[in-house]
Amino acid sequence: MHFDQRTQQALREAGLDREAIVAASDRVAELVDEDAAELEAFFETHDTVYSDMDLAHSRDEFPEHTVEYCDIFTHGSDVRGYLRFDTWGVPVEGGRVLAEDCVELTLGPTVDTRVRFAPSRDAL
Numbered sequence: 001m002h003f004d005q006r007t008q009q010a011l012r013e014a015g016l017d018r019e020a021i022v023a024a025s026d027r028v029a030e031l032v033d034e035d036a037a038e039l040e041a042f043f044e045t046h047d048t049v050y051s052d053m054d055l056a057h058s059r060d061e062f063p064e065h066t067v068e069y070c071d072i073f074t075h076g077s078d079v080r081g082y083l084r085f086d087t088w089g090v091p092v093e094g095g096r097v098l099a100e101d102c103v104e105l106t107l108g109p110t111v112d113t114r115v116r117f118a119p120s121r122d123a124l
Contacts, residue, residue, distance in 0.1 A: 002025045002028045002029060002076045002077045003021065003024075003025055003028075008021060011024070028076075028077050029074070029076065029077070032074045032076075032077050032078070032079060033074055035079060035095065035096060035097060036072045036073065036074045036079050036081075036095075037072075038097045038103075039070070039072050039079065039095045039096075039097065039103055039105070040070055040071070040072045040081075042070075042097070042103050042117070043067050043069070043070035043083065043117075044070070045119075046067060046119045047066065047067055048064060048065065048066055048067065048119075049064075049065050049067055049117045049118065049119060050062040050063065050064055050065070050117070050118055050119070050120060050121045050123075050124060051063060051065060051115050051116060051117050051118075051124070052115060052116045052124055053107075053111065053113075053115045061121075062121040062124050065085045065086075065117075066085055066086040067083075067084075067085060068084040068085060068086055068089075069083075069084050070082070070083045070084070070092075071084075072092060072095070078094070079092065079094050079095045079096075080092060080093060080094075083105065083107070090107045090108060090109075090110065090111050091107070091108035091109065092105050092106070092107060092108070093106045093107065093108045094106035094114075098116065099123075101118055101119055101120070101123045102116055102117070102118045102123050102124065103116070103117050103118075104116045104117075105117065
């Protein structure tokens with residue numbers, strides 16, 4: 001079950017029975033799996049991406065990154081993983097597809113923010 005106790009209670013109070021809550025929970029898991037697959041495919045498709053990440057060592061508004069790999073997995077309703085560039089990497093703590101040519105990841109330490117990625121600077 002992907003809903004916490006409070007959410008389950010609220011759904012029951014809204015009139016959903018246990019079967020409907022379980023079905024909704026299963027659907028959440030399916031949607032998260034689909035998003036994770038799309039995010040991973042985005043980075044597999046593009047060897048070079050651009051981001052709106054604020055980098056101390058870059059003067060570019062949208063810095064360029066060479067992608068080594070992106071390993072995404074799911075746990076319940078969470079998207080997690082690791083994004084590796086040519087010289088550094090960062091944990092992924094969430095993500096979503098914004099458009100066909102733009103995704104957003106919540107990056108963990110040392111970035112600790114949401115970052116958009118696209119195959120071109122124009123797409124950002």
